[in-house]
Amino acid sequence: MKKPTLHYDIAAKNTGAHLIDVQITIAQSDHDVIAKMPKWIPGSYKIRDYARHVQAFAAYDTDNHPLSWQKTDGDTWQIHSGNQPLTITYQIYAYDLSVRGAYLDDQRLFLNPCCVCLDIIHLSNQPRTITVTPPGPWPCFTQLIPHLIPNSPNSLGSSNQHVAADTTSKTYYAENHDLLIDSPIESAQHTMQQTVSVAQIPHHVVFTGQLLPDYDITRISASIAAICQAQIQLFNGTPLTNDYHFMTYIEPNLYGGLEHLHSTALMASPEMILRQDAPLDKPTIDFLGLCSHEYFHLWNIKRLRPTDYLHYDLYQPQHSEMLWLFEGFTSYYDEVFLRRANIIDEATFLDRQASNLSRVLATPGRHLQSLAESSFDAWTKLYQADNNSRNHMVSYYSKGAIFALYLDLWLRLHTQNQASLDDLMRWLWQHYGQDNRGIDEMDALAGCKQLVSADKHTDLERLFNTGIHGTQDLPLADILTNFGIDYELSPAKTKNQVHTSEPGFRISKNSRHNIDITFLDSLSHAAQVGVSVDDEIIAINHQHIASLDTTAVLFTNQPGESIQLTLNRRGRLFEKHVILAPPAATQVTLKATQQTALGQAWLETTV
Ligand SMILES: [Zn+2]
Numbered sequence: 001m002k003k004p005t006l007h008y009d010i011a012a013k014n015t016g017a018h019l020i021d022v023q024i025t026i027a028q029s030d031h032d033v034i035a036k037m038p039k040w041i042p043g044s045y046k047i048r049d050y051a052r053h054v055q056a057f058a059a060y061d062t063d064n065h066p067l068s069w070q071k072t073d074g075d076t077w078q079i080h081s082g083n084q085p086l087t088i089t090y091q092i093y094a095y096d097l098s099v100r101g102a103y104l105d106d107q108r109l110f111l112n113p114c115c116v117c118l119d120i121i122h123l124s125n126q127p128r129t130i131t132v133t134p135p136g137p138w139p140c141f142t143q144l145i146p147h148l149i150p151n152s153p154n155s156l157g158s159s160n161q162h163v164a165a166d167t168t169s170k171t172y173y174a175e176n177h178d179l180l181i182d183s184p185i186e187s188a189q190h191t192m193q194q195t196v197s198v199a200q201i202p203h204h205v206v207f208t209g210q211l212l213p214d215y216d217i218t219r220i221s222a223s224i225a226a227i228c229q230a231q232i233q234l235f236n237g238t239p240l241t242n243d244y245h246f247m248t249y250i251e252p253n254l255y256g257g258l259e260h261l262h263s264t265a266l267m268a269s270p271e272m273i274l275r276q277d278a279p280l281d282k283p284t285i286d287f288l289g290l291c292s293h294e295y296f297h298l299w300n301i302k303r304l305r306p307t308d309y310l311h312y313d314l315y316q317p318q319h320s321e322m323l324w325l326f327e328g329f330t331s332y333y334d335e336v337f338l339r340r341a342n343i344i345d346e347a348t349f350l351d352r353q354a355s356n357l358s359r360v361l362a363t364p365g366r367h368l369q370s371l372a373e374s375s376f377d378a379w380t381k382l383y384q385a386d387n388n389s390r391n392h393m394v395s396y397y398s399k400g401a402i403f404a405l406y407l408d409l410w411l412r413l414h415t416q417n418q419a420s421l422d423d424l425m426r427w428l429w430q431h432y433g434q435d436n437r438g439i440d441e442m443d444a445l446a447g448c449k450q451l452v453s454a455d456k457h458t459d460l461e462r463l464f465n466t467g468i469h470g471t472q473d474l475p476l477a478d479i480l481t482n483f484g485i486d487y488e489l490s491p492a493k494t495k496n497q498v499h500t501s502e503p504g505f506r507i508s509k510n511s512r513h514n515i516d517i518t519f520l521d522s523l524s525h526a527a528q529v530g531v532s533v534d535d536e537i538i539a540i541n542h543q544h545i546a547s548l549d550t551t552a553v554l555f556t557n558q559p560g561e562s563i564q565l566t567l568n569r570r571g572r573l574f575e576k577h578v579i580l581a582p583p584a585a586t587q588v589t590l591k592a593t594q595q596t597a598l599g600q601a602w603l604e605t606t607v
């Protein structure tokens with residue numbers, strides 16, 4: 001362990017104002033010290049301008065005399081330190097519940113050092129320590145390594161060196177800034193925790209937030225361990241060198257996760273957490289799927305990376321056409337491992353695949369945007385989705401998972417079950433990920449080519465071209481037949497009633513309990529006659545619309561019929577006549593109808 005050259009002291013005292021006090025002690029100065037706050041966090045492709053949460057910035061020399069400084073752009077502070085050791089102090093407004101930010105209140109402290117710890121540019125590659133002092137004597141959970149060297153007031157050559165005053169404080173060590181900002185820290189007054197060993201590595205399952213006494217953390221941890229075990233089996237070993245943390249903050253209506261090298265920060269709603277004696281229902285399976293997803297990222301994005309992300313530039317958008325592989329394949333595999341770990345049966349696996357297929361088929365934008373384009377424009381499209389998004393874009397998560405599904409089946413079919421997508425992932429890991437070499441599309445294609453005979457190479461190139469750069473649907477129905485699976489298409493349903501007509505828009509209840517148009521198909525008749533997204537439906541055929549139930553006529557009428565809509569657009573009432581279209585068959589059903597060797601191998605459990 002190299003001697004640290006700078007120290008971050010994080011004190012969370014003002015919980016009501018959500019203010020975190022940060023002090024950075026810099027032993028090894030420069031003529032002008034440059035401190036920067038990233039615009040975005042790896043894994044979440046959106047400009048977040050974390051510098052907006054910095055306040056009360058100041059800098060001092062070792063005698064506590066203020067140093068002059070200036071901002072040179074929105075994220076950058078230049079401190080005139082004259083080659084002397086210095087201390088920087090500031091506060092962070094921490095009121096972001098997401099896994100990408102920082103949060104402080106009287107029960108919880110959550111930090112992404114990415115948006116809390118300024119990067120001292122001339123020391124970015126140098127080791128550093130961080131001391132975290134939560135508001136109370138709470139446990140801290142993080143992938144960071146505890147710093148065991150006793151604190152000494154002069155160890156950094158500065159009188160401002162933090163000395164841990166009590167057991168509330170925890171000090172950690174990071175080799176460089178990249179590793180520090182990859183390490184979220186979760187601390188809370190109330191926690192539930194269970195540790196399971198997978199491949200001899202302790203895996204800590206930690207719950208904070210809304211904790212209920214009958215959460216069955218033992219069964220959840222066992223399920224998570226089975227998923228981890230199955231993934232490690234795929235890659236013939238684990239890249240983990242120390243403990244792994246699944247840190248889940250629980251609060252109603254929250255969902256999401258962010259991957260890190262030795263941990264993941266997750267959010268889940270209480271109904272997703274398995275209760276004692278309760279069956280594994282869909283919300284719990286969804287939560288385990290989220291854990292499975294983030295764990296697969298251990299390999300696929302945290303270590304095996306696209307060439308574009310070998311070096312992160314956190315001060316501007318960094319585009320990659322490859323997110324279909326890193327998020328799409330991960331989305332396919334998070335489900336595959338639910339099956340391999342025997343958490344779901346074959347029928348449930350097929351149902352969940354069918355749901356994803358239906359979701360994409362109900363997205364008209366898939367005909368306008370390819371997977372490569374969806375990946376490249378993640379910053380401005382997927383991460384800034386609005387009511388019009390489905391008209392012009394498709395998610396590289398959902399459609400990327402379909403490409404992974406198709407490619408997996410294709411490899412299995414054309415190698416008589418001798419190879420699958422597993423072999424591609426293993427090959428990419430062994431030839432690139434393990435050695436920190438980046439990959440691009442050609443590497444993935446080359447990986448597939450070495451799995452099949454040469455006469456199939458042209459077909460593979462065509463498949464990559466169609467799947468990644470095209471906007472047509474892949475012929476899944478045909479290929480699934482070889483696996484004994486029937487692929488059926490039917491119109492969507494509302495409350496078990498199959499749609500017989502299509503108004504060209506979707507509706508939902510708004511916060512005032514009125515019915516709003518939340519999506520409008522830009523090619524629909526409704527759009528042509530001037531119906532708009534956000535219009536409130538007052539009446540249909542002169543019948544007042546009081547609830548979603550009374551809108552059934554939109555979906556259960558005869559195609560060609562005209563309906564009269566009374567609409568409210570920001571206070572202006574008007575009427576429109578909309579001709580109903582036939583319903584599009586977007587609902588996919590997958591059913592195993594016969595046993596085949598291919599199908600059995602694809603759907604078998606491995607643990
Ligand atoms: Zn992901």
